Amino acid sequence: MALLEVKNLEVSFGLRSGAVKALRNISFSLERGERLGLVGESGAGKSVLGFSILNLISKPGRISGGEIWFDGKNLADLSAKELRDVRGNRISMIFQDPMMTLNPVLTIGQQMIECLKAHRKISTEDARTIAIQKLKQVYIPSPETRIDQYPHELSGGMRQRIVIAIGLLMDPDIIIADEPTTALDVTIQAEIMELMVELCDRNNVALILITHDLGVVSQVTQKAIVMYAGRIIEQGPTKEIINDAQHPYTQGLMNALPQMAIPGQRLNQIRGAMPPLQRIPVGCAFNPRCDYVMDLCTKQLPGYTASGNCKVACHMVADMKRKAEQSTDEV
Amino acid sequence: MSAENQQPESLVQIRDLYKKFNISGDFLDQLKFKGGKIVREQEYVHAINGVNLDVHKGEALCVVGESGCGKSTVARTVMGLLTPSKGNISYRGERIDNLEDKALMPYRKKMQMIFQNPYASLNPRMTIGQTLMEPVKLHNPTWTPTEIRDKVHEVMFSVGIDPSWGERFAHEFSGGQRQRISIARALAVDPEFIVADEPISALDVSIQAQVLNLMMDAQEKRDLTYLFITHDLSVVEHFGTRVAVMYLGSLCELAPTKSLFAAPRHPYTQALLSAIPRLEDDRPSHIKLQGEVPTPVNLPSGCVFHGRCPHANDRCKQEIPMLIATDDGGQVACHGVEEGRL
Numbered sequence: 001m002a003l004l005e006v007k008n009l010e011v012s013f014g015l016r017s018g019a020v021k022a023l024r025n026i027s028f029s030l031e032r033g034e035r036l037g038l039v040g041e042s043g044a045g046k047s048v049l050g051f052s053i054l055n056l057i058s059k060p061g062r063i064s065g066g067e068i069w070f071d072g073k074n075l076a077d078l079s080a081k082e083l084r085d086v087r088g089n090r091i092s093m094i095f096q097d098p099m100m101t102l103n104p105v106l107t108i109g110q111q112m113i114e115c116l117k118a119h120r121k122i123s124t125e126d127a128r129t130i131a132i133q134k135l136k137q138v139y140i141p142s143p144e145t146r147i148d149q150y151p152h153e154l155s156g157g158m159r160q161r162i163v164i165a166i167g168l169l170m171d172p173d174i175i176i177a178d179e180p181t182t183a184l185d186v187t188i189q190a191e192i193m194e195l196m197v198e199l200c201d202r203n204n205v206a207l208i209l210i211t212h213d214l215g216v217v218s219q220v221t222q223k224a225i226v227m228y229a230g231r232i233i234e235q236g237p238t239k240e241i242i243n244d245a246q247h248p249y250t251q252g253l254m255n256a257l258p259q260m261a262i263p264g265q266r267l268n269q270i271r272g273a274m275p276p277l278q279r280i281p282v283g284c285a286f287n288p289r290c291d292y293v294m295d296l297c298t299k300q301l302p303g304y305t306a307s308g309n310c311k312v313a314c315h316m317v318a319d320m321k322r323k324a325e326q327s328t329d330e331v
Numbered sequence: 332m333s334a335e336n337q338q339p340e341s342l343v344q345i346r347d348l349y350k351k352f353n354i355s356g357d358f359l360d361q362l363k364f365k366g367g368k369i370v371r372e373q374e375y376v377h378a379i380n381g382v383n384l385d386v387h388k389g390e391a392l393c394v395v396g397e398s399g400c401g402k403s404t405v406a407r408t409v410m411g412l413l414t415p416s417k418g419n420i421s422y423r424g425e426r427i428d429n430l431e432d433k434a435l436m437p438y439r440k441k442m443q444m445i446f447q448n449p450y451a452s453l454n455p456r457m458t459i460g461q462t463l464m465e466p467v468k469l470h471n472p473t474w475t476p477t478e479i480r481d482k483v484h485e486v487m488f489s490v491g492i493d494p495s496w497g498e499r500f501a502h503e504f505s506g507g508q509r510q511r512i513s514i515a516r517a518l519a520v521d522p523e524f525i526v527a528d529e530p531i532s533a534l535d536v537s538i539q540a541q542v543l544n545l546m547m548d549a550q551e552k553r554d555l556t557y558l559f560i561t562h563d564l565s566v567v568e569h570f571g572t573r574v575a576v577m578y579l580g581s582l583c584e585l586a587p588t589k590s591l592f593a594a595p596r597h598p599y600t601q602a603l604l605s606a607i608p609r610l611e612d613d614r615p616s617h618i619k620l621q622g623e624v625p626t627p628v629n630l631p632s633g634c635v636f637h638g639r640c641p642h643a644n645d646r647c648k649q650e651i652p653m654l655i656a657t658d659d660g661g662q663v664a665c666h667g668v669e670e671g672r673l
Contacts, residue, residue: 041535155623185397185562190606190617212536215565215608242610256540258569259609263588266547267540267569273505274535 002029003173003206004053009066009076011045011052013277020277022048022061023230030223032173033204035197037221037238039253041212043274044227050176050210054087071173089119092167096179098159102151108135108162109147115169134165138195157188161195168199175200178210193220214254218242226250229274229285236310246312249286284315292316339387342423342524342556343409348382349417350404351375354628377627378404380580380635381418383654386524391550391557393571393588395564395603399624401580402560406528409558410444411435422524440470443517447529449509453501459512460497463487463519470520486515489552490545507538511545518549528560543570564607568592576600579635580627582654586661596663598640598673634666642667 009026012019023045030036038046051057053068055075068075075086087093095101103111112131116122122130128147135143138161151159160180167175177196181189197220200207209221217224218238225235226247234247245251254260255268272289281287287297296315304311305318355361355373363372378401386392394402407413409420411427420428427438446452453462463483467474474482484494490511501509510530517525527546531539543566549555561567567574571588576597584597595601605617620639625631634652637643646666654662655669667673 041537157623186564186606187397187602187617187620190608191619193608194617213608214536215610218610219608253536254610256537257610258540258543258565261569263569266544269540269544270537271541273507273538 003032003034003070004030005067005069006053007067007069009049009052009068010064011048011057011061012064014060014062015278017278019064021064021230022277023052026066026232028225028232028235030174030206030208033200033206034223035200035207035209035221037217037224038208038210038227039212039214039217039224040227041253041274043229043277045230046210046227047178048230049227050093050178050208053176053208054091054093055083056087056093085119088115088172089170090172091174091176092170092172094160094163094167094175094177094180097183098156098163099151099183101163102159104151107148107150108154112147112166112169115166119170130169131165134168135162137168137199138162138165140165156184157191160184160188160192164192164196164199168203168205171203172205174206174208176208176210179212180209181216182211182213189216196220214242214257226253229280230277231285231313232311233286233313234310236308240308240310244308246307246310246317247286247314248290248292248316252289284313294319339390341385342388343386343558344421344424345382345384345386345405345409345418346421347418348379348384348405348408348415348420349377350379350401350408350413351377351416374628377630378580379408379415380630382577382580382582384575384582384585386556386558387572388556389554390572391559391570392573392575393559393561393567394575394577395561395567396577397562397603397624399579399627400577401627402562402577403528405577406444406526406558406560410442410526411439412444436470440520441522442524442526443520443522445510445513445517445525445527445530448533449506449513450501450533452513453509455501458498458500459487459492459504462501462512463497463516466516467519482519486519489518489549490515505538506534507541510534510538510542514542514545514549518553521553522555524556524558526558526560529562530559531566532561532563539566546570564604576603579624579630581635582662582664583636584661584663584665585654586657586659586663590659590661594659596657596661596668596673597636597665598642598667599636634664642673 007027009023010021011023012021026049038049040046052063057063063076109128109131113124113127116127116130132143132147135147140146140161181192184192193216211217221238224238224241225232228249234241234250241250245254252270256270258267261267270289275281283299284297284302287293294315302313302315304313305321307317307321352375353373354376361371361373362369382405394405396402408415415428419426422438427435460483464479467479467482487494492508492511492515531542534542550557559570568588574586574588574591575582576584578599584600595604602618602620622639625638631638633649634647637647652664652666654664656662
């Protein structure tokens with residue numbers, strides 16, 4: 001059985017103007033030690049999905065449907081107390097800005113020891129030993145002295161490594177990393193990503209990497225999910241998605257990267273912008289921006305079509321697939 | 332260099348530019364007790380240290396580097412938003428860094444700036460029409476209201492914003508549309524030279540492409556010259572004519588885009604290029620740098636990069652490297668390259 005299985009997850013936010021569905025019909029699974037990338041532009045719902053796995057959606061949002069199966073339990077149904085046992089313990093989370101996630105008035109050590117003591121019956125000395133050992137794992141130089149420093153005494157890259165060390169403290173099964181390197185410089189980003197891959201491999205930890213950077217996804221993850229306007233529009237092995245994207249949005253996203261164009265020539269742009277969640281078009285949400293739009297796209301929400309090892313939500317792909325099957329039948 | 336290579340006309344010249352910021356606080360904060368005496372001590376952030384740069388007419392010169400390397404300070408100093416601590420800046424041969432506000436006005440019309448965050452750079456209490464009309468009115472005091480309105484409509488149209496939206500406020504637009512409006516504001520006074528400080532960093536990938544295309548179209552149609560500040564190297568590869576790489580307030584390499592990406596000479600440029608996440612390769616195989624960027628308060632002696640450079644020797648620790656010309660038309664500041672070690 002898969003380590004994590006999300007089935008038909010739906011998250012909605014109650015607004016004055018009525019409920020808005022931030023996530024619709026999300027289903028995917030994650031195996032032990034697997035690295036999964038969640039890609040999409042801002043507003044696609046990738047962060048909401050990351051948060052909802054830990055049931056961290058705060059009011060006015062709520063999980064309004066679906067199941068999140070982890071270790072035989074449905075996380076969407078657990079009480080706050082039961083959830084506390086999972087959060088930070090079995091599944092931990094790394095956020096975008098390390099300056100915002102670390103408490104500025106506590107030393108690194110205090111924060112790590114606090115976390116350990118919250119989940120385990122353990123003496124302060126033992127907790128400190130574990131903390132130092134985890135700092136060593138993320139290559140913090142001289143961890144014995146660093147542990148007594150405050151976050152402001154460390155650089156951005158160093159802080160993010162501390163946050164990763166805190167994420168690893170309880171030897172979790174899954175780490176959810178929400179844009180962990182967006183606030184960092186490229187050279188530091190490369191370093192942090194390499195570190196995360198190494199740590200996940202060594203400890204057999206599954207990783208859910210939320211990012212807008214397709215380059216990072218292609219280097220780090222084995223499986224990828226592309227999201228648009230609250231829905232998964234394509235999912236499958238990262239290699240297949242990068243090399244042979246099926247959905248016009250994924251293709252557009254890839255082609256819009258400067259490295260895909262001839263230097264000096266115009267970039268391939270996708271026209272328009274993602275619709276706000278209150279005004280998602282009928283049918284396929286991407287239809288006003290799509291170059292291949294058909295009549296059906298503006299009327300009916302596309303279901304998922306299997307293409308290779310990928311699942312794609314697109315009428316055109318389904319159509320092509322059907323035609324290809326018919327022609328083989330005739331032969 | 333071959334004989335048919337004409338010397339390009341330089342539009343903006345930056346000569347021996349230094350900028351330091353005083354961070355020592357007020358007078359009482361500066362007093363320190365040392366060796367039985369009260370002394371006054373001042374601390375400075377050395378943001379730019381001796382940068383020489385020419386922006387050629389019609390090119391897009393990209394300045395890249397990591398946060399804190401002084402690239403935005405260069406942009407702001409060129410625009411006259413900051414006064415240089417030392418050195419000078421000329422526009423078409425006329426020195427502009429020491430001019431008073433009034434004397435600077437004609438240059439302000441020719442030099443415009445686009446800022447990083449379109450949410451912060453547009454006044455939330457003005458309609459888009461008002462925002463765009465203001466610079467046109469200011470720089471063309473003799474124009475009639477009809478002329479001003481026509482001009483505003485023309486620039487709005489040219490950046491793909493419907494002129495009938497002029498009555499709307501900035502918050503009614505998406506990020507990409509707001510950045511188009513910022514570009515329209517810069518174009519409204521028909522400038523020759525545009526400084527763009529990270530104009531696409533706050534935008535999504537698909538929107539980035541739209542804005543970059545718009546900037547390239549404008550360059551072609553209006554014969555613009557860009558000074559483009561960014562940390563995103565893949566954008567530079569696409570957009571830049573030449574690239575200047577900065578590290579800790581110094582210029583380490585300046586080269587035509589093609590030759591820089593094909594064969595980076597400076598060890599820092601090499602590390603920076605290898606860190607770009609690419610779609611093609613599977614495993615990250617970047618050059619690892621030791622340590623972190625040192626603080627610009629106490630600059631390292633010699634080459635500012637020596638503490639993290641895998642090829643540093645004693646000379647690098649003592650002597651500041653000068654920019655030397657390379658055979659592919661670039662310049663590089665590295666003792667190793669000069670000595671032929673690298």
